[in-house]
Ligand SMILES: *[C@@H]1O[C@H](CO)[C@@H](O)[C@H](O)[C@H]1NC(C)=O
């Protein structure tokens with residue numbers, strides 16, 4: 001009898017924990033952008049119930065977890081980490097920044113990995129001026 005009640009309590013507790021638990025999810029997903037060469041580009045990414053580590057990837061290449069990105073002096077990951085904001089800023093955009101970016105949130109305990117893509121299109125200034133002339 002006692003064991004039955006104990007089992008019931010265990011089941012009840014598991015249910016309470018399961019319903020209270022909420023997966024990490026994107027509060028703000030990055031949107032694809034078009035910027036002119038030389039301009040600043042900001043790709044936004046914000047996560048609610050953040051549990052894992054956040055990083056950006058460029059064409060599948062992971063840029064790391066720190067705000068300063070080694071080898072990419074024009075890139076910074078900035079925002080309010082306590083509120084899950086991890087935006088990627090690219091200053092002085094150049095054609096080599098034209099790529100598919102991905103905001104990645106790693107797994108943690110019961111949280112699954114989540115990923116969101118956005119493409120950055122850098123418009124060549126020369127092209128624009130030649131369009132304007134003709
Ligand atoms: C997201 O981007 C990666 C490369 O960075 C690519 O492999 C993947 O297919 C893309 N996913 C979607 C849904 O576009």
Ligand SMILES: *[C@@H]1O[C@H](CO)[C@@H](O)[C@H](O)[C@H]1NC(C)=O
Pocket residue numbers: 038092094
């Ligand atoms: C922006 O990048 C170009 C080369 O891509 C460089 O010539 C120029 O000096 C840079 N401007 C700034 C403000 O960093």
